[in-house]
Amino acid sequence: MKRTLAILTANPLSLLGLVLVFVVVFSAVFADFIAPFPEHAGAVVDFANFNQPPQWPYIFGTDLVGRDLFTRVIYAYRISLILGIVVLAIAVPIGVSIGLVAGYLGGRTEYVLMRLTDVFLSVPPLVLAMSIMGVLKPTLANGMLAVTVMWWPWYTRLVYNITRGEKEEGYVLAAEVIGASRLHIIFREILPNCVPAIVTKMTLDMGFVILIASSLSFLGLGVQPPTPDLGSMVADGAKYLPDSWWLTIFPGLAILVAVFGFNLIGDALRDILGAEQ
Amino acid sequence: MSIPTLDIQDLKLGFKGYTGYAEVLHGISLSVAPGERVALVGESGSGKSVTARIVLGLLQELRTARISGSVRFEGKELDRLTKRERHALRGRAMSMIFQDPTSSLNPVFRIGEQFHDVLRRADAKITREAALERAASILAEVSVRDADRVLNAFPFQLSGGLNQRVMIAMALANEPALLIADEPGTALDVTVQAQTLQLMRKLVEEHHTAVLFISHNLGVVREFADRVYVIYKGRIVEQGPTRAVFEGPRHPYTRALMAAVPRLTGGGIPDIEENSPDFGAPIEIHPDEVQT
Numbered sequence: 001m002k003r004t005l006a007i008l009t010a011n012p013l014s015l016l017g018l019v020l021v022f023v024v025v026f027s028a029v030f031a032d033f034i035a036p037f038p039e040h041a042g043a044v045v046d047f048a049n050f051n052q053p054p055q056w057p058y059i060f061g062t063d064l065v066g067r068d069l070f071t072r073v074i075y076a077y078r079i080s081l082i083l084g085i086v087v088l089a090i091a092v093p094i095g096v097s098i099g100l101v102a103g104y105l106g107g108r109t110e111y112v113l114m115r116l117t118d119v120f121l122s123v124p125p126l127v128l129a130m131s132i133m134g135v136l137k138p139t140l141a142n143g144m145l146a147v148t149v150m151w152w153p154w155y156t157r158l159v160y161n162i163t164r165g166e167k168e169e170g171y172v173l174a175a176e177v178i179g180a181s182r183l184h185i186i187f188r189e190i191l192p193n194c195v196p197a198i199v200t201k202m203t204l205d206m207g208f209v210i211l212i213a214s215s216l217s218f219l220g221l222g223v224q225p226p227t228p229d230l231g232s233m234v235a236d237g238a239k240y241l242p243d244s245w246w247l248t249i250f251p252g253l254a255i256l257v258a259v260f261g262f263n264l265i266g267d268a269l270r271d272i273l274g275a276e277q
Numbered sequence: 278m279s280i281p282t283l284d285i286q287d288l289k290l291g292f293k294g295y296t297g298y299a300e301v302l303h304g305i306s307l308s309v310a311p312g313e314r315v316a317l318v319g320e321s322g323s324g325k326s327v328t329a330r331i332v333l334g335l336l337q338e339l340r341t342a343r344i345s346g347s348v349r350f351e352g353k354e355l356d357r358l359t360k361r362e363r364h365a366l367r368g369r370a371m372s373m374i375f376q377d378p379t380s381s382l383n384p385v386f387r388i389g390e391q392f393h394d395v396l397r398r399a400d401a402k403i404t405r406e407a408a409l410e411r412a413a414s415i416l417a418e419v420s421v422r423d424a425d426r427v428l429n430a431f432p433f434q435l436s437g438g439l440n441q442r443v444m445i446a447m448a449l450a451n452e453p454a455l456l457i458a459d460e461p462g463t464a465l466d467v468t469v470q471a472q473t474l475q476l477m478r479k480l481v482e483e484h485h486t487a488v489l490f491i492s493h494n495l496g497v498v499r500e501f502a503d504r505v506y507v508i509y510k511g512r513i514v515e516q517g518p519t520r521a522v523f524e525g526p527r528h529p530y531t532r533a534l535m536a537a538v539p540r541l542t543g544g545g546i547p548d549i550e551e552n553s554p555d556f557g558a559p560i561e562i563h564p565d566e567v568q569t
Contacts (some may be wrong), residue, residue: 101413170380177333178368178398188394192385 517563
């Protein structure tokens, strides 16, 4: 862990990623203290200051009802991160377990599980999420559900492939020989060998989940106003381009910073953990 | 005579594939007495390793495998045991050593951790401390002096020879009645292999463990085994005490096998036919040496 951190900080790109992610996480966690107008995260109207370009104290400007954009971006980060964490916390265990079981047991189990996975993979992710959101009410919880449903098959694929390789390793046979149970072999012998790949993918995916969630709300299928969300902020602002450019540019940049940061760290982790094997 | 530790009678194994049924073992019989070291010798593909896997019950679970014949372990017919009973034997009453020691250990756990897992098979409630202590004492028996360092290391941090000794120690940790060694140390260089085999021999003698030793290395077999079975294409072609077989091979295949051993004096390897009708000759059995 210490070594990983040392390598991360040594490389300028991954260091940048670390800084970006730190900024995002920090502002999401301490939003209440950082945001200049915490009450602007909700339904507040201040027509005296509506649609102002960036100026003190509104460093990102204000939106069409006079709310501070900076405050709203910070609170949107909080929503995005919660969504990303919840989605991965549900999708990863499900996807990983299915991949492990399919890869290790093989035969009919593998056939059923992997074909099921293929079905999910064959539908374009955004379309799948959109159809789910179209049927259900567009709330944060349903948004998480939609993204989760489209996300787990990727982990199944990843872990399935690793498991297929690890299954042939001597230590798996050795464990079978001394009478370890299937559960023990799957979760205590093979799973630990998949962890580096899973962690790397999770870091990369944090960015993508935020991006997908933003895409959904950009299309009006995500979190509903007045809850601040980066995607819907971009969508609202796009109508007033190029005059009120700050409405679109700042939330857009915010998405970029988060996705870019997580991807840089993910790339660096892939190099570090890949080199260890 | 006491009950043999392992007694295989007329064991047949076939696989059902897409193209039909392929028989791999055509009815082999062999037995290992308690504390006896028995070698199963043959070229690759002759059926050595599948025999070992049947004994451990690893092939029975395969849907495509068709097995007939009898395999008795300490007088108990393995087929008649319930799954649970058979499972209980593995890792406790019988254990196994593999060709490549390094890949047989899980790369993400420390050796000590893996010892703990092994020892838990016999005593589910054994504490970590007790397991490490026990592991250190077994490691001392295989001449590992700095047991603490080894137990704290990951498998890839240790040499192949050291890993092999760790494997032997692990295999014998639960005092099994039968140890199956499937070409142990083939992945190691010759001197290390000889060393570890010597250690293994010392250990199985002290613990009175029966060994089924699977190998294609005649030199090693001659050093190690009390009795030899020569297997060719799924049939035992010759069996007998090691000395008798090596000094007076009777079966054409055994003779060819002996002739193929490279010698220090040179002369190269003689031309041996890949397959000769002679090799199909019936089994040659040397009488057991009379105990005096």
